[in-house]
Amino acid sequence: MADTVSPADLQILTELERKVLWLASWTIHHANHLRDNVDGLKVGGHQASSASVAAIMTALYFHTLRPADRVAVKPHAAPIYHAIQYLLGRQTREKLEGFRGYKGAQSYPSRTKDSDDVDFSTGSVGLGVAQTLFSSLVQDYVRAHGWGLDRPEGRMIALLGDAELDEGNIFEALLEGWKQDVRNCWWIVDYNRQSLDAVVREGLWERYENLFRNFGWDVVVLKYGSLQQAAFAEPGGEVLRRWIDRCPNQLYSALVFQGGAAWRKRLTDEIGDQGPVSRLIDSRSDDELARLMGNLGGHDLRAIIEAFDAIDHDRPVCFIAYTIKGAGLPFAGHKDNHSGLMTPAQMETFRAAMNIRPGREWDAFEGLHEPPEKLRAFLSRVPFAAGGERRLRAARIGVPDELPVTIQPKMATQVGFGALLNEIARGTSELAARIVTASPDVTVSTNLGPWVNRRRLFAREAMADTFKGERIPSTFTWEFSPSGQHIELGIAEMNLFILLSALGLSHTINGERLLPIGTLYDPFIARGLDALNYACYQDARFILVATPSGITLSPEGGAHQSIAQPLIGLAQDGLAAFEPAFVDEVAAILAFALDYIQRDGEEEASERNWLRDETGGSVYLRLSTRPIEQISRTMTPTLRQAIVDGAYWLREPGPNCQVVVAYTGAVAPEAIQAIGLMAEDRRDVGLLAVTSADRLNAGWTAACRARERGRVHARSHIERLMAGLPPHCGIVSVLDGHPATLAWLGAVYGHKVRPLGVEHFGQTGSIPDLYRHYGIDANAIIAAAQAIAPGGPIRYLGVA
Numbered sequence: 074m075a076d077t078v079s080p081a082d083l084q085i086l087t088e089l090e091r092k093v094l095w096l097a098s099w100t101i102h103h104a105n106h107l108r109d110n111v112d113g114l115k116v117g118g119h120q121a122s123s124a125s126v127a128a129i130m131t132a133l134y135f136h137t138l139r140p141a142d143r144v145a146v147k148p149h150a151a152p153i154y155h156a157i158q159y160l161l162g163r164q165t166r167e168k169l170e171g172f173r174g175y176k177g178a179q180s181y182p183s184r185t186k187d188s189d190d191v192d193f194s195t196g197s198v199g200l201g202v203a204q205t206l207f208s209s210l211v212q213d214y215v216r217a218h219g220w221g222l223d224r225p226e227g228r229m230i231a232l233l234g235d236a237e238l239d240e241g242n243i244f245e246a247l248l249e250g251w252k253q254d255v256r257n258c259w260w261i262v263d264y265n266r267q268s269l270d271a272v273v274r275e276g277l278w279e280r281y282e283n284l285f286r287n288f289g290w291d292v293v294v295l296k297y298g299s300l301q302q303a304a305f306a307e308p309g310g311e312v313l314r315r316w317i318d319r320c321p322n323q324l325y326s327a328l329v330f331q332g333g334a335a336w337r338k339r340l341t342d343e344i345g346d347q348g349p350v351s352r353l354i355d356s357r358s359d360d361e362l363a364r365l366m367g368n369l370g371g372h373d374l375r376a377i378i379e380a381f382d383a384i385d386h387d388r389p390v391c392f393i394a395y396t397i398k399g400a401g402l403p404f405a406g407h408k409d410n411h412s413g414l415m416t417p418a419q420m421e422t423f424r425a426a427m428n429i430r431p432g433r434e435w436d437a438f439e440g441l442h443e444p445p446e447k448l449r450a451f452l453s454r455v456p457f458a459a460g461g462e463r464r465l466r467a468a469r470i471g472v473p474d475e476l477p478v479t480i481q482p483k484m485a486t487q488v489g490f491g492a493l494l495n496e497i498a499r500g501t502s503e504l505a506a507r508i509v510t511a512s513p514d515v516t517v518s519t520n521l522g523p524w525v526n527r528r529r530l531f532a533r534e535a536m537a538d539t540f541k542g543e544r545i546p547s548t549f550t551w552e553f554s555p556s557g558q559h560i561e562l563g564i565a566e567m568n569l570f571i572l573l574s575a576l577g578l579s580h581t582i583n584g585e586r587l588l589p590i591g592t593l594y595d596p597f598i599a600r601g602l603d604a605l606n607y608a609c610y611q612d613a614r615f616i617l618v619a620t621p622s623g624i625t626l627s628p629e630g631g632a633h634q635s636i637a638q639p640l641i642g643l644a645q646d647g648l649a650a651f652e653p654a655f656v657d658e659v660a661a662i663l664a665f666a667l668d669y670i671q672r673d674g675e676e677e678a679s680e681r682n683w684l685r686d687e688t689g690g691s692v693y694l695r696l697s698t699r700p701i702e703q704i705s706r707t708m709t710p711t712l713r714q715a716i717v718d719g720a721y722w723l724r725e726p727g728p729n730c731q732v733v734v735a736y737t738g739a740v741a742p743e744a745i746q747a748i749g750l751m752a753e754d755r756r757d758v759g760l761l762a763v764t765s766a767d768r769l770n771a772g773w774t775a776a777c778r779a780r781e782r783g784r785v786h787a788r789s790h791i792e793r794l795m796a797g798l799p800p801h802c803g804i805v806s807v808l809d810g811h812p813a814t815l816a817w818l819g820a821v822y823g824h825k826v827r828p829l830g831v832e833h834f835g836q837t838g839s840i841p842d843l844y845r846h847y848g849i850d851a852n853a854i855i856a857a858a859q860a861i862a863p864g865g866p867i868r869y870l871g872v873a
């Protein structure tokens with residue numbers, strides 16, 4: 074193998090590895106034993122897990138990485154990551170001292186919460202790994218469209234725990250990556266053969282090796298360190314190698330934990346009678362023997378660096394790096410070490426071994442043999458740190474207030490969405506160029522067909538539509554090219570969300586703005602929910618459009634009917650959820666959304682609606698396939714704003730209002746009908762169109778909080794809308810989703826609310842059958858109104 078690192082640099086790197094392990098260990102120790110508010114903070118998980126990757130990360134950050142490379146670091150290696158950034162001058166001592174504490178360095182690397190340039194957040198194992206694969210695809214997408222070509226291509230790298238490979242989402246990504254011809258992606262598996270509870274099964278690496286190769290990946294197994302390789306070359310070395318290869322994981326770990334004497338006894342008992350190998354063992358002290366046996370590939374800087382430097386292609390690579398969990402620490406190899414923490418006494422021993430004087434624990438070069446100026450000079454020329462700011466920026470793309478669409482008398486919101494995108498696709502605006510759509514095998518059924526016909530599918534290599542070539546008539550053109558703007562995924566919703574997460578970070582990762590729109594069936598949001606949460610957690614920006622939704626897709630039955638999704642929309646941080654009923658509302662919301670996903674202001678909540686509109690976020694549109702009669706009206710700026718803020722009066726209540734119906738989404742016709750019928754028997758009835766329960770609710774809670782903090786005049790949108798309602802007025806809320814979504818409306822001014830909605834898995838049937846069955850039809854609305862609102866019997870009850 075090429076000698077790619079000079080002996081002098083290797084010596085410095087060896088020192089830095091020690092330093093990194095020390096700093097990470099001290100950070101953890103400090104958080105657990107020394108900070109005043111340690112109650113409840115004591116958690117392990119980090120110490121042993123960090124130690125296992127100290128060498129790999131030292132090699133990566135101080136030698137291999139280039140500024141354009143991006144890394145997802147396994148969650149429990151956060152202390153090592155922060156220590157490395159500290160040495161590079163990108164992390165503060167204060168943050169390290171505050172590790173896991175309020176505003177301190179985060180337990181798991183976080184793009185949004187950490188200040189030291191984390192590329193990808195991690196925490197929920199498996200997701201960060203897949204994120205790197207999809208980020209490679211996004212990098213290719215951006216470059217294929219001719220953007221960002223003045224920047225060098227980066228490698229998207231995940232350093233992952235071996236147990237992360239238990240997560241199914243990794244294999245979903247692997248398959249998709251193969252289909253999409255992924256490149257420039259490295260996954261480095263910290264093969265310490267331990268997870269949280271357990272020691273992993275024997276021989277797993279062979280399964281992984283075959284699997285990755287089958288998907289077109291290069292696989293590099295880093296099993297032996299250079300000490301071991303040298304020993305294998307000695308007489309008897311082959312016997313030792315065979316013994317190591319046959320040694321079960323559990324036993325190897327146990328012997329590492331027990332140390333040199335235990336190794337000697339075991340090796341002597343099992344292979345010690347074979348002349349040369351006995352000499353090989355006997356020629357080493359206990360310490361030397363322990364060092365030799367612990368010198369696995371993943372702890373040997375030279376072996377790691379050579380393996381990284383030897384990659385001379387852009388195909389994806391999986392490195393399987395053998396390591397020992399807790400290497401270099403007293404609980405190395407012990408199966409219970411996941412939450413292992415060093416006792417103060419053990420820490421003192423470790424400190425002595427590291428030559429660290431009390432009071433100098435945070436000094437960057439304390440205890441190292443190399444002179445500080447040499448170390449400083451080395452750090453100043455680390456290639457990774459040469460590029461300056463790692464968070465890139467991209468200009469915002471202009472979005473018109475009004476998106477044109479032809480509204481038919483009867484139309485479903487999903488059809489409206491398709492028509493809107495079709496209109497955008499027709500033009501040549503920058504907006505149209507920057508939109509990228511994606512869907513997990515439901516492109517046509519979520520109405521992206523017209524958009525794809527115009528903008529085509531993306532692939533690095535062009536691929537013609539065979540049906541078109543054969544002149545077979547088809548409604549859809551299925552043509553792939555590097556300039557295509559739709560990414561077609563297999564049916565894995567997890568992949569959709571992680572792809573959206575990668576597309577939605579393009580402005581900061583690639584410095585090129587993309588406007589991602591993903592479509593899927595509403596119930597299957599649940600399938601990718603953790604990935605959706607992950608995407609929001611790292612502040613990726615995208616628009617999610619989900620149809621069909623609720624029991625309104627009636628004949629499909631319970632398997633496809635979503636109930637909880639409106640509550641997800643309400644509760645998911647970083648995601649503004651809308652459920653419009655009419656197509657002009659969809660147009661207003663889509664225009665808002667395309668702008669909102671680009672905002673990154675720091676300002677406080679707006680005084681108008683108390684929403685964090687300056688900060689921006691992602692958007693979820695819950696749409697329907699039910700054609701409903703459209704309202705013929707002119708869209709005014711006031712109406713548009715109200716739609717975006719979350720609600721408006723479709724029928725303004727009078728001063729003596731007895732009943733308000735507040736509806737969301739596809740049940741609009743039932744709400745309108747019920748109001749019409751009740752109007753004869755109830756005074757001044759009102760009809761509230763709720764386009765976003767999420768934003769209404771968020772504005773209301775924020776305004777309450779502002780008042781409690783002294784801003785007495787704070788008023789939210791819903792408070793203003795409901796201000797004139799008399800106290801005796803009853804509110805019937807209704808939606809095709811969980812009734813709790815709107816039930817809180819009663820808490821705004823203390824009105825009685827009867828929330829209608831769906832609580833149980835759906836039946837098959839027609840829309841009227843099911844709306845009646847679940848009690849969200851006009852009759853159910855009237856019955857609910859009669860039960861809670863003042864006044865005599867309502868005549869039309871039972872008629873609707």
Ligand SMILES: Cc1ncc(C[n+]2csc(CCOP(=O)(O)OP(=O)(O)O)c2C)c(N)n1
Nearest residue numbers: 122196197198234235236237265267268269
């Ligand atoms: C989705 C998810 N499930 C469970 C956990 C809790 N957890 C944290 S680390 C871990 C085991 C990690 O083992 P491995 O990936 O081998 O990392 P190591 O600690 O060995 O470095 C588990 C189960 C998690 N973080 N995410």
Ligand SMILES: [Mg+2]
Nearest residue numbers: 234235267268
């Ligand atoms: Mg592990």
